[in-house]
Amino acid sequence: MIDIKNLTKIVRSGASKLAILDSVTLTVESGEFLSIIGRSGAGKSTLLYAASLLDPDFQGDVYIDGVKVSGLADRKRVEYRLNNLGFIFQEYALLPELTAVENVVLPFLMRGVASKNAYLKAEEALSQVGLEKKIKNLPSTLSGGEQQRVAIARAIAGNPKILFADEPTANLDSLRACEIMEIFLRLNRNGQTIVLVTHEADLANMTHRIVEMKDGKILSDKRIDSPTVNLCAKHRVL
Amino acid sequence: MVFNTIKIGFLLGLWQLKRTNIWTTLLIIFVMTLTFLNLVVVSGILIGLVQGSSDSYQRQYSSDILIKEPPFTRYISDGNSISAMARVIPGVEAVSVRYIEGGVVQSDISKNVKPNEKIPQAAASIVGIDPVREDNVTELSKLIVDGQYFANSQYNSAVIGSGILSQYNPNAILGETLENVRAGSKIRLLLNEGFIDLKIKGVVKSKVGEVNRRIYIDRDFFLQLYERSFNNPNEIAIRINPEAAVGPIKKSLESSAGSGALVQTGEESQGSFLKDIMMTFSLLGGVIGGIALLVSSITIFIVIFINALTRKKYIGILKAIGIQDSVIIISYLVQALFYSAVGIMAGLTVLYGLIKPYFDANPINFPFSDGILAVTVSGTLLRAAILIMATLAAGILPTLLIVRKNTLNLILGRE
Numbered sequence: 318m319i320d321i322k323n324l325t326k327i328v329r330s331g332a333s334k335l336a337i338l339d340s341v342t343l344t345v346e347s348g349e350f351l352s353i354i355g356r357s358g359a360g361k362s363t364l365l366y367a368a369s370l371l372d373p374d375f376q377g378d379v380y381i382d383g384v385k386v387s388g389l390a391d392r393k394r395v396e397y398r399l400n401n402l403g404f405i406f407q408e409y410a411l412l413p414e415l416t417a418v419e420n421v422v423l424p425f426l427m428r429g430v431a432s433k434n435a436y437l438k439a440e441e442a443l444s445q446v447g448l449e450k451k452i453k454n455l456p457s458t459l460s461g462g463e464q465q466r467v468a469i470a471r472a473i474a475g476n477p478k479i480l481f482a483d484e485p486t487a488n489l490d491s492l493r494a495c496e497i498m499e500i501f502l503r504l505n506r507n508g509q510t511i512v513l514v515t516h517e518a519d520l521a522n523m524t525h526r527i528v529e530m531k532d533g534k535i536l537s538d539k540r541i542d543s544p545t546v547n548l549c550a551k552h553r554v555l
Numbered sequence: 556m557v558f559n560t561i562k563i564g565f566l567l568g569l570w571q572l573k574r575t576n577i578w579t580t581l582l583i584i585f586v587m588t589l590t591f592l593n594l595v596v597v598s599g600i601l602i603g604l605v606q607g608s609s610d611s612y613q614r615q616y617s618s619d620i621l622i623k624e625p626p627f628t629r630y631i632s633d634g635n636s637i638s639a640m641a642r643v644i645p646g647v648e649a650v651s652v653r654y655i656e657g658g659v660v661q662s663d664i665s666k667n668v669k670p671n672e673k674i675p676q677a678a679a680s681i682v683g684i685d686p687v688r689e690d691n692v693t694e695l696s697k698l699i700v701d702g703q704y705f706a707n708s709q710y711n712s713a714v715i716g717s718g719i720l721s722q723y724n725p726n727a728i729l730g731e732t733l734e735n736v737r738a739g740s741k742i743r744l745l746l747n748e749g750f751i752d753l754k755i756k757g758v759v760k761s762k763v764g765e766v767n768r769r770i771y772i773d774r775d776f777f778l779q780l781y782e783r784s785f786n787n788p789n790e791i792a793i794r795i796n797p798e799a800a801v802g803p804i805k806k807s808l809e810s811s812a813g814s815g816a817l818v819q820t821g822e823e824s825q826g827s828f829l830k831d832i833m834m835t836f837s838l839l840g841g842v843i844g845g846i847a848l849l850v851s852s853i854t855i856f857i858v859i860f861i862n863a864l865t866r867k868k869y870i871g872i873l874k875a876i877g878i879q880d881s882v883i884i885i886s887y888l889v890q891a892l893f894y895s896a897v898g899i900m901a902g903l904t905v906l907y908g909l910i911k912p913y914f915d916a917n918p919i920n921f922p923f924s925d926g927i928l929a930v931t932v933s934g935t936l937l938r939a940a941i942l943i944m945a946t947l948a949a950g951i952l953p954t955l956l957i958v959r960k961n962t963l964n965l966i967l968g969r970e
Contacts, residue, residue: 366963371962371963372962392879392880395874395877395878395880396877396879398875398877399877399878400877404875406872406966410872410966412872413869414573414574414575415570415574419570423567423873423876424876424878426559426566427563427877427878427879427882429559455574472876
């Protein structure tokens with residue numbers, strides 16, 4: 318479970334101050350698939366960066382499974398991310414000189430998994446996202462959708478408590494976007510907590526809960542009783 | 556934990572090296588090779604300039620041990636027993652006893668000189684030697700550039716140093732050199748009472764002043780001319796086996812000579828002048844080497860800094876996926892180490908495979924010495940180690956500067 322309490326982030330713009338996040342309080346239950354939507358500049362990505370400890374410069378507290386994780390020192394923060402959190406960026410954020418499997422194996426090695434075993438686990442993660450035949454490809458030889466799938470494999474590699482995804486489908490066509498969402502849904506069915514930032518209502522409707530943000534505040538928070546499940550089938554037909 | 560950090564840092568560095576543009580890698584290695592050569596060769600030439608002079612001095616004149624008359628005395632006392640003793644000391648390979656007098660020689664002696672015409676003449680050291688023994692010590696015969704070396708008991712014959720002859724010294728002042736003298740010519744040696752004509756058998760050319768301005772004649776002939784005692788030479792040059800230690804042999808000779816002679820190693824006999832110059836050149840070489848080291852450090856700093864700067868986003872990604880700063884720093888150090896190690900290896904290959912053999916075969920022709928490339932394996936390895944340390948230091952700084960920035964800012968390119 319993730320507990321965000323009174324999260325505020327203020328940036329200076331010349332002499333004036335601007336609240337990008339304004340006392341945001343949010344709780345995400347374990348196993349939940351939550352989407353955050355809102356216009357550009359609403360503060361959704363900022364909220365995600367703060368909650369995932371990528372940006373430590375904010376006021377307020379973040380608790381994960383009851384443990385306060387905001388305010389950790391840099392080294393501890395990196396270690397916490399390694400062992401507990403997964404993050405997927407809009408632009409894939411793969412290391413260009415490393416093959417798909419090398420990109421995925423790094424967090425395993427960092428956790429101290431023996432090399433042979435780490436590679437086996439990385440290959441397994443890649444096969445979960447349907448890339449078992451492209452493990453030795455460099456990112457430059459993969460399509461956008463495939464690159465994002467490598468990024469997902471890397472993020473889920475260590476069975477993180479929470480998977481954060483910042484507009485992961487923004488650079489993909491509808492079919493590829495749907496495929497990525499299908500992967501998320503499958504992961505969520507297996508108990509993975511996912512927090513997704515998106516500006517696409519269709520995709521948000523596939524999740525269990527939609528939080529809408531505006532001007533750094535939560536505008537609405539609603540549960541979806543019957544999420545869309547056959548969106549990809551429609552795209553495949555098209 | 557530490558081992559794992561090093562292992563992953565090493566792996567990450569290796570992956571990046573493997574897939575970096577080959578031309579960029581080659582260019583950096585080329586710069587490192589030049590830096591290493593700059594570090595070794597420039598100081599090597601500077602020191603080699605004096606080292607060459609010192610080597611020639613020992614090879615052609617003093618040999619390993621030189622016994623001379625003590626200060627304020629004219630001769631060595633009891634030279635016979637010193638030289639006899641020297642010949643039986645284990646490790647001694649050859650001994651040459653030299654008798655020296657100052658003299659004036661004249662050329663153009665067959666010409667009819669007009670009353671007011673000045674006869675070309677020059678001052679020189681007249682040295683009486685056993686030609687065979689001298690050759691065993693200093694290989695004097697190898698320095699002959701005109702004519703031939705002389706044999707024992709060749710009276711009225713001489714081998715003359717090229718420093719006394721005008722054709723080898725075009726800039727010499729009138730009166731310092733003899734004109735039109737070559738092998739086969741005759742010169743006149745002025746004595747206290749009268750003179751004697753000597754036939755030039757050969758001309759020796761050396762950059763060692765002590766050899767170049769001497770006229771060598773047969774020892775017995777010399778003793779006869781100057782009425783000198785066989786027992787009172789001026790110099791005894793001793794060549795020892797390269798395996799033998801100079802120290803103990805010098806000590807034995809000192810105890811045998813007592814206060815009647817001054818026993819010095821070849822190095823000691825050079826006096827402080829050459830040593831001072833060598834020290835100055837070493838210092839100069841050190842300064843130039845230091846500048847080269849600074850340049851190389853700045854080069855590697857720039858290389859690593861630009862590399863890290865252009866990869867800021869990826870450093871951010873690494874941190875975002877849980878890779879510790881220390882791993883990222885090690886990965887860059889591995890790259891810096893690779894560039895310097897390969898650069899040094901290439902430099903060593905060029906140095907010992909090309910430059911050193913070339914300088915050995917073609918010493919630089921300086922007026923006072925044949926400049927060699929003074930590089931030793933230990934000195935070279937020391938410089939290589941210094942370069943590696945400097946590279947590591949220069950590599951760690953830019954990486955530290957970047958890795959410590961905010962992860963998100965690195966990824967989003969905000970800084």
